[in-house]
Amino acid sequence: MAVTLPEGNLETRLSRYLDGFNGRHGIEDSSVEGNLVLVVVKPGDLPAVLTTARETLGILHLSFITVVDRRGSFELTYELLDLRGAQVRVKTTIEGEEPVIGSVTGIYPTANWHEREAYDMFGVAFKGHPDLRRLYMWQDHFDHHPLLKSFEISTRRTFEGLR
């Protein structure tokens, strides 16, 4: 079987991951708490940092991508698991109303639909994504991004965009 899962005890692995991330530039902050390695990066460095995680450190699983609308900036959380007890959380913040960030589908193919969902719900544009369409909402004649804080809940408004 070609899948190599990490071995060894949790503490040494956590410190190996932390060292691996600190070894490259673009890391703004990093810490270990419990079984969690938290890394804060600049948005431009994110694909490179995830490449380090996948290729150098061998963290195999991208669990999910969360986007949080902070009214004026967007906070993205990439949650990675090494499938053996350690979690790695990579955070980045994009300033401005029209967020753009590099896609990680080339590193973690599972990110495909996660990024489509983030685009659908928040309008985050992922540069280099092979197929950036909406995932849940109507493909045509609907120009809202429903999870933005500026989108207020109202049935009337939802269907206005469809006319």
Add this chain to the structure above:
Amino acid sequence: MLGEERRTEGTALTQPASGRLASPDIRDEFGLETIDMNMGPQHPAMHGLLRLILELDGETVVRCDPVMGYLHRSKEKISENRMYPAVIPITDRIDYMNNMAMEYGYCLAVEKLLDVEIPPRADAIRALMNEFSRIMSHIPSLGFLLLELGAFTPILYAFRERERIQSIMEEVTGARMMFHYIRLGGVKADLPEGMPEKMWEYIEGLESRLQPDFIDLIEGNEIFIARTRGVGKITPEKAVEMGLTGVPLRCTGVEFDVRKHYPYGWYENLDFDVVTDQAGDVEASYRCRIGEVRQSIRMIKQILQSLPEGEVMGDMGRRIRPTEGDGIGRVESARGEYAVHVVSDGSDTPYRVHYRTPCTVNMQLLQEIVPGHYLPDIMPIMGLIDPVSGAWDK
């Protein structure tokens, strides 16, 4: 049941999928064209509201593009506009076959941000109900798989078991499907009197019925083998690359179970095995599900034997206001890794709730493995993934 030599005969349909497509030369010579076909969203055999756009070359699928959103209710937006305890019934409706895990994930996420001690009895009851919920989801999913292959009996047996568990659940929680039982800080109510004995009796009965009703009836069946062996074959590398979790990952031989590798609640105290299989096809996923039901039975017995005494609700206070920050709760639902990410800004409603449902991620696999298979093989592959409409659409 069939002998070993006859079992291997049932592999007529399972030649390598790539050999079935017409070569470009033949295609040009005879002027062959592919046709586009819609499957769903309201197909009688479909697992809910899913639309597949298929490109067909004869009876072989060339391209498969799932279109989702027909049951999208925007749970995440609804959750942002409710107080913390009022989100729990919303989570019930995400995966309506395995509701307990959905509640559990959300409660774990919020409890990370709260300073609350969960009483051990509440933890044990949570695990107990989760394992019942898993059996309640796994056994009908086997029934659905067989129903799609043309066998009607297993679904009747499966729903007999589901109904019996639902009756147990009704006595404990007051509801048959949308339980709202796991609450922030504990569970809604203690088990009624005489309930552990009743559960024990049911679980013993299920254990004895599992072999005749779900294994002997299905496993050696020639049609079942012909329709499932080698169909939907996934390699371990592909499975990990696609981010699969749950049975679709474990049936390829990769050992990953959130209960084992990221333990939560009472699961640290339980002794169980992670069921894996090497084949990575639909038949292997069937064997994995049966194995997991056995492990669930084993866990339920362990919990019932050493059920701690005491309270079932921690001290929560009247207003629930978690501290600012991120809370992530991760549980193993019947379909894979289910995670909830709650972002709090210190008020009494969540600032953002993100649900990572295993179905959405596992469904990406359709794009990858369906091409090259025959059209009727799509249904067994859906049985491998076992998606639930409410869970992939949120």
